[in-house]
Amino acid sequence: MKKLTKLFLAGMLLLNITTPYYSAQAESEDSINSVDEIIANMTLEEKVVQTLMPDFRNWEVDGEEVGVTELNDDIRQILANYQFGGVILFAENVVETEQTARLVYQLQASQVESDHLPLLIGIDQEGGIVNRLGSGTQLPGNMALGATNDPEYSKLAGDIIGSELKALGINVNFAPSVDINNNPKNPVIGLRSFSSDPEIVSEHGLGYIEGIKEHNVSVAAKHFPGHGDTDVDSHFGLPVVDKSFDELMNNELLPFKAVMDADTDMIMTAHIQFPQLESEMKVSEEDGSDILLPATLSPAILTNLVRDEMAYEGIVITDALNMEAIANNFGEVETSILSKKAGADILLMPVIIRSNDDLALLDKVIQGLVDAVESEDIPMDNIDNSVRRILTLKEELGLLENEFLSQSEDEVVANATGIVGSDMNRANEREISNHAVTLIENTQAALPIQPEADDHVLFITADTNQVPGTEFSIERMRLEESLSSDFTYEILTYNEESQFTDFAEAISQASHVVVYTSMVDESSLAADNFRTAIPQEIFTYAKEQGIQTVQVSINKPYDAVNFTDNDAILISYGYNGMDPTEGGQEPVASFGPNIPAVVEVIFGVTSSEEGPTGQLPVDLPVIKDGVLSPTEVAYPVGYQSEDWN
Structure with a gap:
């Protein structure tokens, strides 16, 4: 089991190394008059x-x-x-x-x-x-x-x-x-x-x-x-x-x-x-x-x-x-x-x-x-x-x-x-994001994925902006030698125009399939909404083919309980995209760290030897016919699965 080294935590928080051009502690004989004196000299306008x-x-x-x-x-x-x-x-x-x-x-x-x-x-x-x-x-x-x-x-x-x-x-x-x-x-x-x-x-x-x-x-x-x-x-x-x-x-x-x-x-x-x-x-x-x-x-x-x-x-x-x-x-x-x-x-x-x-x-x-x-x-x-x-x-x-x-x-x-976007800040960002990833189900031992030579891992994302973060995470782990380079991977994306048949051949050729699901609002949960329909068809087809699947809930986490036939469920609590400067290297621009973090967890790079450490911060309601139950809870606040291999 691989472990992501904890970086700069309690007792090692960021040093205040800025030399600010405003100084709240500085005292100057030339400082502006007191607040009350300033007010007294101001016009109403x-x-x-x-x-x-x-x-x-x-x-x-x-x-x-x-x-x-x-x-x-x-x-x-x-x-x-x-x-x-x-x-x-x-x-x-x-x-x-x-x-x-x-x-x-x-x-x-x-x-x-x-x-x-x-x-x-x-x-x-x-x-x-x-x-x-x-x-x-x-x-x-x-x-x-x-x-x-x-x-x-x-x-x-x-x-x-x-x-x-x-x-x-x-x-x-x-x-x-x-x-x-x-x-x-x-x-x-x-x-x-x-x-x-x-x-x-x-x-x-x-x-x-x-x-x-x-x-x-x-x-x-x-x-x-x-x-x-x-x-x-x-x-x-x-x-x-x-x-x-x-x-x-x-x-x-x-x-x-x-x-x-x-x-x-x-x-x-x-x-x-x-x-x-x-x-x-x-x-x-x-x-x-x-x-x-x-x-x-x-x-x-x-x-x-x-x-x-x-x-x-x-x-x-x-x-x-x-x-x-x-x-x-x-x-x-x-x-x-x-x-x-x-x-x-x-x-x-x-x-x-x-x-x-x-x-x-x-x-x-x-x-x-x-x-x-x-x-x-x-x-x-x-x-x-x-x-x-x-x-x-x-x-x-x-x-x-x-x-x-x-x-x-x-x-x-x-x-x-x-200071802005420094290596230390990005390292801490990576640690926090990895620590947040939450495992909901893994009863079929689908996680972590430990690909062997000639394995082919298929990722199917919910938006094209999630593709760079997925690729970046894989290539970074390979550069760090925490992930083998012997297997191949492919990243596809579904959208409102997609049909399940667009993915059937790629699924049949994969050893593992990872599907990102994205709940925008409650309407996303309806069986005929593409955000539910396409992932569900993928899970069902892969199961029929004997291929293990992982669902990653990347947006509002409530859709984590909306699917069947999946073998494992992870939650990332975020989906923002990124634009890396080159494969595996830290990008210059701001980027969403959630997708790279959950990809690390998928391949076993976790904050703990025991697996993902995240716990649900919200109740996940039961979903019936695409409607969130106002009273029934499927998984409560604080839940995390311990089914990790």
């Missing part, structure tokens, strides 16, 4: 704009939107004219390490040039399927971390992410999601959740946050008061969670209470309706119907619950206000006013800014907020308290020091290049 955090994801050039990878003259002028509290970056902005470091440096330098306060620069670098850095260490995602059953791995993941963000100058991570994925039908959380168990979510969430904050990068736990028990994506509609306060306090709110008590910097709101917490209605601008205020706009939730009941003193930041669930129903100006009245401190992406033409709407939002304060619709204390929280965080991050750009741009780039 400056205070309002300090609570806004827009994005500049794309910019219109010759009639087309292109990704913003460096400051253009238009955006530079906007940053000079508006003293935003921060900006949020997306994948379009952070394509490559040097480019990202230079962009972030330019953003902060522009503030110094304009005599403005430095920016909070945020990003959604959760890991797994929500990953922005184009060249960073991606990590396997929260559900995989939960499957390790070891919060130290979540701390290590946070440590890796924090070190890379710090090196790039990004000072806020909109992560982790501490939502409890207690609804298997959830279309938007899924793999982004650590578990369906609130205790597991709390433990791993706290570990993840601790790891990030070791690098003086702030975090925003999301999506308050819980997005796990929904079956609507709040990017497009308003989900409803019809639970009482007591029900929420005993489940969804437990992880949030844990991170709040640990002084987590920010809590991000959810665009979700909670009818047993909030009763105020507003008329939809879209269709004139009465709509219950979602959490993002709810005083009962953001003030009564967050501030009064849970005694949270940190920053409340909204989820993106340009999401359809909010923007279509309430409009940009009214949304911003309602969110501030409710108790939000930072309004994230209140307006879509893609050209100078969009500034007119931004001006309307700002003026609407100013008018609301002047008319006392929004109390002045509301604005002052928000600005105080924002500036206090900036002070804690070292952003109010005069010498926060003490390194040159080239020095920052050199430092970032040595």
